[in-house]
Amino acid sequence: MTKEKKLSITIDNKKMEVRPNMTILQAARENSVYIPSLCILEHLPSYGACRLCVVEVDGLRGFPTSCTTPVEEGMVIRTDTAEVRSLRQEVLKLLLSEHPASCLFCGEQSECKDYQGTIRKVGVTTGCRYCPNDNRCELQLITEKVGLTETSYPVYYRNFPIEKEDPFYDRDYNLCILCGRCVRVCNDVRLNGTLSFKQRGKLTTIGPAFDRTHLDAGCEFCGACVTVCPTGALSAKVSKWYGRPDSQVGTTCVYCPVGCKVILQIKNDETIDALPDYDSPVDQGLVCVKGRFAIPEYVHSAKRYISPQRLTPIGYEDISWDKALDEAKERLSGIKPEDCLVVVSPQLSNEDLFVAQRFTREVMNSEEMFSLVITDLGADLVPFLDLVMHASSYDAINTAQGILAIGFDSTYGFTPIGIQIKAAARKGANLVTIGSYESNLDMLAETAHQTEPSHWAGMIDPLGKAMSGNGKTNIVIVGPDVFLGPERREALGRVIALRDVYKWKVIVAHPYTNLLGMLATGAFPGIKPGEVLKNGDKGSAVTIKGAAVYPDLQKKRKVVYVIGEARLDMVPPCDHLIYQNGLPPESGRKPDLILPACMFTETSGTTINAEGKVLPIQKAYEPFMKSKPDWWIMSGIAEKLQKRTFKYNSVQAIQGDIRKQIKGFFSMKKRLEFVRVGMKEGGEGTRDAALRGKRSPASREETYRGTPLASVVSGMKAIEERRRHE
Amino acid sequence: MPETIEKILKKHGRTTDELIPILQDVQKEFGYIAPESVKRISRYLKVSENQIYGVSSFYAQFRFTEPGRHGIKVCLGTACHVRGGATLLEMLERGLGISCGQTTDDKRYDLERVACLGCCALSPVVQIDRDIYSRMTVNRLTELLKEYE
Numbered sequence: 001m002t003k004e005k006k007l008s009i010t011i012d013n014k015k016m017e018v019r020p021n022m023t024i025l026q027a028a029r030e031n032s033v034y035i036p037s038l039c040i041l042e043h044l045p046s047y048g049a050c051r052l053c054v055v056e057v058d059g060l061r062g063f064p065t066s067c068t069t070p071v072e073e074g075m076v077i078r079t080d081t082a083e084v085r086s087l088r089q090e091v092l093k094l095l096l097s098e099h100p101a102s103c104l105f106c107g108e109q110s111e112c113k114d115y116q117g118t119i120r121k122v123g124v125t126t127g128c129r130y131c132p133n134d135n136r137c138e139l140q141l142i143t144e145k146v147g148l149t150e151t152s153y154p155v156y157y158r159n160f161p162i163e164k165e166d167p168f169y170d171r172d173y174n175l176c177i178l179c180g181r182c183v184r185v186c187n188d189v190r191l192n193g194t195l196s197f198k199q200r201g202k203l204t205t206i207g208p209a210f211d212r213t214h215l216d217a218g219c220e221f222c223g224a225c226v227t228v229c230p231t232g233a234l235s236a237k238v239s240k241w242y243g244r245p246d247s248q249v250g251t252t253c254v255y256c257p258v259g260c261k262v263i264l265q266i267k268n269d270e271t272i273d274a275l276p277d278y279d280s281p282v283d284q285g286l287v288c289v290k291g292r293f294a295i296p297e298y299v300h301s302a303k304r305y306i307s308p309q310r311l312t313p314i315g316y317e318d319i320s321w322d323k324a325l326d327e328a329k330e331r332l333s334g335i336k337p338e339d340c341l342v343v344v345s346p347q348l349s350n351e352d353l354f355v356a357q358r359f360t361r362e363v364m365n366s367e368e369m370f371s372l373v374i375t376d377l378g379a380d381l382v383p384f385l386d387l388v389m390h391a392s393s394y395d396a397i398n399t400a401q402g403i404l405a406i407g408f409d410s411t412y413g414f415t416p417i418g419i420q421i422k423a424a425a426r427k428g429a430n431l432v433t434i435g436s437y438e439s440n441l442d443m444l445a446e447t448a449h450q451t452e453p454s455h456w457a458g459m460i461d462p463l464g465k466a467m468s469g470n471g472k473t474n475i476v477i478v479g480p481d482v483f484l485g486p487e488r489r490e491a492l493g494r495v496i497a498l499r500d501v502y503k504w505k506v507i508v509a510h511p512y513t514n515l516l517g518m519l520a521t522g523a524f525p526g527i528k529p530g531e532v533l534k535n536g537d538k539g540s541a542v543t544i545k546g547a548a549v550y551p552d553l554q555k556k557r558k559v560v561y562v563i564g565e566a567r568l569d570m571v572p573p574c575d576h577l578i579y580q581n582g583l584p585p586e587s588g589r590k591p592d593l594i595l596p597a598c599m600f601t602e603t604s605g606t607t608i609n610a611e612g613k614v615l616p617i618q619k620a621y622e623p624f625m626k627s628k629p630d631w632w633i634m635s636g637i638a639e640k641l642q643k644r645t646f647k648y649n650s651v652q653a654i655q656g657d658i659r660k661q662i663k664g665f666f667s668m669k670k671r672l673e674f675v676r677v678g679m680k681e682g683g684e685g686t687r688d689a690a691l692r693g694k695r696s697p698a699s700r701e702e703t704y705r706g707t708p709l710a711s712v713v714s715g716m717k718a719i720e721e722r723r724r725h726e
Numbered sequence: 727m728p729e730t731i732e733k734i735l736k737k738h739g740r741t742t743d744e745l746i747p748i749l750q751d752v753q754k755e756f757g758y759i760a761p762e763s764v765k766r767i768s769r770y771l772k773v774s775e776n777q778i779y780g781v782s783s784f785y786a787q788f789r790f791t792e793p794g795r796h797g798i799k800v801c802l803g804t805a806c807h808v809r810g811g812a813t814l815l816e817m818l819e820r821g822l823g824i825s826c827g828q829t830t831d832d833k834r835y836d837l838e839r840v841a842c843l844g845c846c847a848l849s850p851v852v853q854i855d856r857d858i859y860s861r862m863t864v865n866r867l868t869e870l871l872k873e874y875e
Contacts, residue, residue, distance in 0.1 A: 193774025200784045209779030210761055210790065217776055426772075444772050 009075040024066035024077055025053050035079050036088065036142045038095070038230050039179045040067050043278055043285075044188055049180050051091045052142065055079045063087055088146050095177050096143075097153040099231065103134055104143050105150050131175060132240035133232030139177070142230075160205070166214040167715030168221050168293045169236050173205055176233040182206060182225030190286065190415075191422040192440075194219040215722060218440065220411050221289040221715070227275055237715070238296050239265070239273040249620040250277065252607055253291035254347060254513050254600045255704055258416055259609025260287040262295065264601060269621040271296045271601050282394070282609065283416040289719060290413060290702065290709065297713040298599070298704060303583050305596035306625040316594070321626065321636070327593050328561075329640035331576045335558045337366035341551060343571060344371050344523050345564030346512035347705050349605030349617055350665075351654040352630040353514065353523035355646075356563055359634045360523075362645045367525045367548050372706075373512050374549060375570045376484060381549065382679045383492040384483050384508075388515060389532065389674035392475060392505035393611045397421055400505070401472035402430045404463060406456060406491070407481025409439040412719050413702065414509045417477065430467060434459055436481065453481060457490035460498060468502040475505040483510065484700060507610065511702070516608040520662065520672060525549050527677075530662035534673035541676040549679070563630060564597065566706025580633055583707045596627045603629035604651045612671035700724070730755055731763055735770045742771055749782050757793045794829040794836040796874040798854050803842030805849040810863075814850055815839060817864050821871075834875070 006017040011024075011033050018027040023046060028035050038050040046067040054063040058076040063084065066077075078084065096104065103109075131137070163171040178197070183206060186195040194217050198205050208217030226234045245265035253260045253274075261280035265273040274295045278285030308324035309316040319327070332340065342360045344353065360369050377384045397403065397420040410418020418441065425431040425444040433445045434456055442448040449459065460476075468474050476498055482491050498504040512518075522529035526544035534540070557574040564581055568589040571577070579591030582599050602623040606614050623629070628636075635648040648654050658665050665672070701708045701720060710720040734751045738744040745767070752763050759782055761775075768775045782788040800806075800815040815826070818837055822830050829836050843851050848860030852867060854874060859867075 187774075187777065193777050196774075196776045196780025198780055198783045208776040209764060218774070443769060443774065 007071055007073045007075075009071050009073075009077065011077045012079055018071055020071070022071055024055060024057070024064075024069050024071055024075075027071050028066065028077075028079060033079055034145065035066050036145055037067055038138065038142060038177065039181060041181055041184060041228060044184055047180060047184065050095065050177075052088055052095075052146070054084060054087055054091070056081055056084055085147065089148050092143065092146050092148050093151045093153055096139075096148075096151055096155070098156050098158065099139065099175060099177050100131070100157060101151060101155055103131060103137075104140060104148075131172075131232035132235045133175075134243070136244050137232060138230035156202075164237075166219070166221075167237075167718045168289065169223060169226050169234055170240065171207075172233055172235075173207075174233075175231045176206060177231055178204055178206070179230060181228040181230065182234060185224045185228050190220065190222055190224050191419050191426070192218065192220055192222070195225060215718060218411070220415060220440075221293060221719065222287065222415060223289070223292040224276070236273060236293065238293065242267055242272040245272060248275075249601075249618050251601070251618040251620065252609075252615040253287065253295070254349075254607055254617065255290040255294065255702070255709070256288075256413055256511060257513050257515065257608075257610040258283060258414055259607065259611070259613060259615045260291050260416060261285075261615075262287060262291045264295070264620050266620050271299055271620060282611075282613065282615070286416040286419050288410075288413050288415040289716075294709050294713045294716055295601070298707075298709060299582075299601045300624075301583060301712040303712065304624055305582065305584070305594055305627070308596060308626065309594040311590055311592045321628070324593065324595060325633075325636045325640045328578055328595070328637045331559050331578065331593070332364070332561075332637065333641055337364055338368070339558035340364050340366055341368045341370055341557050341560045341572060341574070342366070343560065343562040343565050344369055344518070345705050346371055346373055346515045346518045348514060348518075348523075348564050348630060349600070349603075349607055350514065350517040350521050350614070350658065351605045351651050352564070352634075353518050354521040354529065354654060354658050355631040355634045355648065357521060357523040357529065358646055359638055363638045363641055368551050369523055369525050370551055370570075371518065371524070372565060372567070372570070373515060373518075380483070380489050380492060382677060383489070383496055384510075385519070385677050387478060387492065387495060387499075387506050388508045388510060388610070389519065389677065390499070391507050391610050391612070393671060394420060394507070396473055396475050396505045397424050397507075399473050400424055400429055400475040402432070402467035402474040403477070404432050404434070404460070404467065404474070404504075405439070405441055405445075405477040406434045406460070406479060406495075407436070407453070407485070408433070408441070408477045408479030408509055409435065409437070409723075410509075411440045412723055417507060417509065421477065432463055432467065434463075435479075453485040453491075454487050456482065456485075457487060457494050460491065460494035464494075464498040464502055464504065468498075468504065473505060474502070475507065478506065478508045480509060480511065480700065483508070510610075513704075514607045516610070516612060516672065516674070517606075519674070519677075520608060520665065521658065525551075529658075530665070532674050532677060533662065533664070534675050535663055541678060543678045543680055546679050562591075563634070564705045566703070580630065581705055581707075582627065583705070583712065586706065586708070586711075595633050596625070597633065598623045598627045598629045602627065603631075606655075606666075608672060612673065614666060614672065727756070727760075727762065728766070731766045735766065740771060742773055745771060745773065745778065745781060746785075749778075749788055753788055758789045758791055760790075760792070791829055792833065794833050796834060796855055797836040797838065798852065798871075799838045799840045799843070801841075801843045801849070801851040801853070802839050803846060803849075805846035806842075806851055809849045811850040814852060814862055814864065814867060817867070821868070835871075 004019055007020050008017050016031050025035055035053045037053040039047045048065050048068040053066045055066045056078040158174050160173045183195045187193050194208050226236050245267045247266045249264045253262045260283035261277045262274040263277055264271045276285035276287045307318040310319050344356045360366050403421055422444050431445045432447050433439055433441050434449045499506050518524055519532050525548040532542050553572045559576045560571050560574040561578045566585045568585045568587045577591045578593045580595040580597050582597050600617050601620045604619040605617045608614050638645055639647050710716040738748050764775045764778050802811045819825050824830055824837055826839050850862050852859045852862045
């Protein structure tokens with residue numbers, strides 16, 4: 001980059017050097033000079049709506065808004081003169097003429113708190129401070145900074161009903177000051193276009209067309225509008241009455257393999273909210289509804305186990321961890337390898353998966369690690385894994401000339417990918433969609449094909465041929481409707497051809513969060529730790545045995561040990577079922593031993609996203625009640641079995657072993673690269689029928705560790721209903 | 727309806743600055759902007775339905791409900807107001823069971839108020855469709871309405 005010539009300007013009698021092509025407001029903020037603004041949004045062009053950022057500039061007439069005035073060489077700017085101050089106060093008074101101001105100007109303000117010492121929600125709502133944003137409100141902050149202590153205008157209360165019918169966030173437009181941030185973030189950052197200004201003048205309101213609900217209007221419930229709202233007009237249902245959080249912890253969302261960064265808001269050792277991080281390189285803060293709103297209710301679900309439990313003839317009995325581990329040991333000791341099946345979830349962390357494979361291989365002397373991916377994909381596992389393991393990075397979408405999205409809808413998931421596709425389409429990329437329903441990308445698509453899934457495979461080839469051949473990057477997005485549909489074999493084959501013959505890039509939007517971690521750490525039958533990772537001179541392909549991958553699900557086992565999976569319908573019959581998870585199983589089957597596991601907010605680790613990047617999961621607080629991390633439980637059982645195989649006391653110790661065994665695993669900057677996987681013997685046919693019969697219709701639901709989000713997160717029900725019958 | 731919409735869209739380019747001309751043509755053709763029309767325009771211009779609604783609701787010239795068969799406009803300009811325009815409007819609102827800017831359920835009448843029809847000497851004035859009625863009274867207006875089916 002060429003070095004830009006700096007400009008020298010003066011702000012409030014202080015000389016400073018600033019980069020050209022920036023506004024006065026940016027220059028001031030960079031040099032820690034405070035100028036109030038209610039409409040400015042980082043990552044978006046200036047808007048000039050609130051007029052609070054007015055300043056004086058020598059040689060310019062009047063009071064220009066600093067957010068829209070670019071700096072010039074030699075500019076002399078004053079941000080805090082008496083005139084500017086009184087002008088700002090007047091502007092703010094006008095802004096507040098439609099905003100209930102009891103929290104801003106009240107003679108009793110200082111004593112108010114003392115009289116509110118009742119039970120929380122009642123105390124807050126019965127006082128005149130009925131706004132959920134109290135004490136974390138930008139308007140309060142700015143009123144204080146601008147020095148406004150009273151207003152001379154009467155407050156016009158618009159008396160709108162509070163809108164609560166949509167999931168996840170409430171809207172009280174009586175508090176809205178029409179700054180336009182939500183509209184801009186919805187349209188210009190999320191490229192979604194649910195919110196817009198309606199009517200004009202004093203009738204102006206914000207919302208979707210024709211008084212539709214947000215759900216009907218195509219809202220993604222990404223909560224971006226709630227995050228940027230400077231008032232209490234928009235508030236998240238779960239967290240609105242919690243007030244300010246005590247602390248924040250940045251972690252990676254584990255609900256899908258995109259790997260979005262979320263900043264957990266912690267209060268009293270509880271996640272009360274999760275915010276996006278616009279500076280995150282993976283997702284640019286474009287999290288979906290799951291990351292934004294579905295975390296607190298899931299991790300603090302009332303259904304969570306509080307203690308290990310053992311099934312007795314008269315019901316479940318709480319037992320201590322020591323007893324629970326003894327019980328597990330008793331069941332597992334002395335049984336033959338083929339009498340035990342371990343079910344592992346692809347939504348576990350790398351560390352948990354690594355320990356799970358060690359447990360299976362070294363303690364049980366078995367290779368039988370069964371998982372949801374195997375049930376779901378059946379005989380088409382190999383082409384699916386081939387695509388997933390050689391997926392492109394998300395940035396490729398930016399430069400793509402042609403984008404083909406098959407069976408893909410990014411309204412309620414994979415939003416960072418969906419939004420990048422939309423942005424590319426707006427820039428002129430040729431976007432073609434194929435799907436059985438209308439998708440949220442169709443509006444921006446050059447061509448949108450709506451046909452039955454049986455036609456898809458036949459369309460991929462001709463479309464791909466027509467779109468490639470320009471020497472530019474082309475990318476195909478494979479949605480869940482492709483690889484979970486009945487005609488997937490053909491379609492997956494065509495996508496592979498597109499990649500190998502026409503050099504297309506591929507992104508697979510699948511629900512198995514840490515599938516790549518599962519393969520990399522070897523928590524998969526027939527794959528040793530690190531074996532599938534490309535590593536210098538080592539082989540370029542791994543062949544797994546079909547017979548090992550597809551277990552006989554009819555055969556009765558002595559013990560089935562389920563780790564982080566709640567769909568017990570895929571589990572074969574057994575004498576003894578050990579169930580290790582945070583929430584109860586989905587089906588009516590009763591586990592014999594319940595081992596309560598931590599949520600991802602309660603233990604550290606790493607996960608690998610769809611691009612192959614290793615991302616951190618951060619512990620935010622201690623485990624709930626007697627819950628323990630998955631690795632701790634497995635290590636505990638291993639120790640009880642006295643195999644002297646392994647014992648872990650911390651995540652760091654596991655990471656140390658991973659580092660030793662799998663070269664380059666934690667070189668965070670790089671994406672992990674994978675070799676080809678092939679399969680021989682018994683991969684086809686016979687077993688597939690049995691597996692397919694096992695797949696429940698619920699497999700399309702959004703789940704985490706097997707539990708459908710809709711069954712624990714209240715708002716997800718509405719989302720799930722809409723997603724399914726749309 | 728879909729064909730007519732397509733015909734209108736074909737006459738315009740696919741850039742966002744065509745939005746208002748398209749909306750005007752649609753309103754001219756159908757008398758109002760229906761949700762289905764907005765959906766078609768949204769696809770054609772690649773702009774969300776909500777944004778199109780936002781733009782069109784800004785302008786008083788666009789309406790979003792099917793107009794009635796007959797449009798009643800009551801003048802409430804200064805002269806008409808002084809000579810009882812407001813009473814006429816109130817009687818209509820009560821009689822038809824709708825308020826200003828609405829359409830009766832049977833789609834028979836639209837009710838609107840206007841600021842001046844430019845014939846103050848004839849006040850109070852009521853316009854029904856293209857006919858202007860002068861020196862209107864409540865009784866005459868009641869009779870008059872029966873003529874418009």
